[in-house]
Amino acid sequence: MHLKHKFILLSIVLFIANIGFFMRTNQIISESETKRMQNEITVFAQTLIPYYLNGNLNLIYKMGYNFGYKNIDNIPRNAQILKEESNGILYFKIFSYDSFIGFSISFLEDSINFVKQKDNNAWNNYKILILLFQLGLIFLLLFFLFYQIMRPLNKLKDSINELKNGIYAKKLKINQYDEIGLLFRDFNEMNEKISRMLKARELITRNIAHELRMPLAKIKLAISLKDGVELKEDLKKYIDSLNRISQNMLEFERIQSEGFELKNDEFLSESVVFEALKDLGGNKISLNIIKSIKIKGDLHLLSVAIKNLIENAIKYSDDGVVDIELNEEGIVFINKGKELQNDISYYFEPFYRGDITKSGYGLGLSIVKEIISLHKMNIIYKYDCGRHIFILCFKRNIF
Structure with missing residues (x-):
């Protein structure tokens, strides 16, 4: 997979993961907060019931006001019933609608209804922690990707330094098939060509003097010992030998060169x-x-x-x-x-x-x-x- 596609895929995955994490976290916190408020309302309602049965409504309204509740006439039609209890005479309900949560106590034909704003402080308190967690997760993923990219590039750097210092670099093992893998393949091909060319030139430089010594010695000997037609024939033979040497060396160098095309x-x-x-x-x-x-x-x-x-x-x-x-x-x-x-x-x-x-x-x-x-x-x-x-x-x- 190409690096560009990896980055795009990672961005999509991170985006979806962040949305999913946010929604799930919001759901958990909302459910937890609703359950906490239900318990709080249940305890508060149990405190009010004796006063309600005694008809002390003024005290009930005052206590509700002190705890952040306000009195409403009826349960809204769009309200969702969260909890409902009854002993056949007394009815107790906890309901929720919009951003409010409340309760209703009914006795015979009479009822009282209180609502209060849902507490969002818990969610606000968690926002920074969630944001820090998400940023940390993104950082770890980006660091992992950066490490995955830099590790093979460091190997390539070491091989280039070896080649630069005249050391025949080892063939790089290709474990991935993205741009870095293609870069490794191109480097291996280049390294092989350069190594072959350097070895060929090294061999030619090391041996050329030795290879030319024998025919030159024979030419020198023929000139000193022979004359006439026999000398010309021997000289032609030795010169042909020298010519073959030079042709072979030039041909060997040509096919080893980097720009050679077959x-x-x-x-x-x-x-x-x-x-x-x-x-x-x-x-x-x-x-x-x-x-x-x-x-x-x-x-x-x-x-x-x-x-x-x-x-x-x-x-x-x-x-x-x-x-x-x-x-x-x-x-x-x-x-x-x-x-x-x-x-x-x-x-x-x-x-x-x-x-x-x-x-x-x-x-x-x-x-x-x-x-x-x-x-x-x-x-x-x-x-x-x-x-x-x-x-x-x-x-x-x-x-």
Whole structure:
């Protein structure tokens, strides 16, 4: 429920509760006051009856006047009878009308009737107490609501301070679905993006010097030992390696950046493979198209992922051969090679180290992982009969 709706609902509840409380309190006090006055009148009437039976009316009128009563001729027609007693000869009634309460004593054909103003002092005395109680109740409810709002906001403040101080903030748990819950969700998304971006930049900054050292050393060695055509070929190979490093780093940084937007184009699965293969000429690659399917996604990024998978397969293949198969599930990459020393998840981390990294720069498979994750696709790995098999599944984005 939105905060605005909560405030409106709370205001309505408080308004209705105050009215209900006021009416019920007024009813209780009124009933209590009426009962008190009935008892008072009963005692006073019992005092007057002997004088009434003796015919001493002047004394009765004087006593009534002294106690705040006034004499009336008859009981008003709109009066409500509150109490009625009789012994067959003497009749006694207590009645109420408008703001008056009174009594009647009848004997034979004669009667006396007295009324007095109802006492509102009791209600007036309780007004301040009731008002203070209602204000206290409203204050407690508002304090509870304020506490409910401020408690999660304080958590958010602490997380923002952690993020500001360079500490990766913990994911905030969302227990409510109002504006604060939406704010928590947006913060979690922002925190995740910032954390990923900072980690990516941290990894790149920490490893870039090390990654460039090897190809640069090879270039330096080639220049000092070789000349002519052989030198040019080696230089081209090492420069291509440097170019791949820089391209992978730039691509990795781009997809980690906050303003990155994923395209959602429509194309055939064979198109993305051909896009990846156009810069890989001269390699032993076999392509078997069993079935081409339509997919949606970013053609360039998917081609980068496929190119990295192919280059990885070529680099670590025993015979330099890579078999690619297109079927209704996705794209399968197969190459012969030794079994991995670590779990496959290890090699999908940026700048991994292991036996599989011959001249490796440790970014290829991590870029594949990021691109596949962005497209909400799956990648499956298995090792079977001396062969590494990667399956890029398009199932989630097939239409």
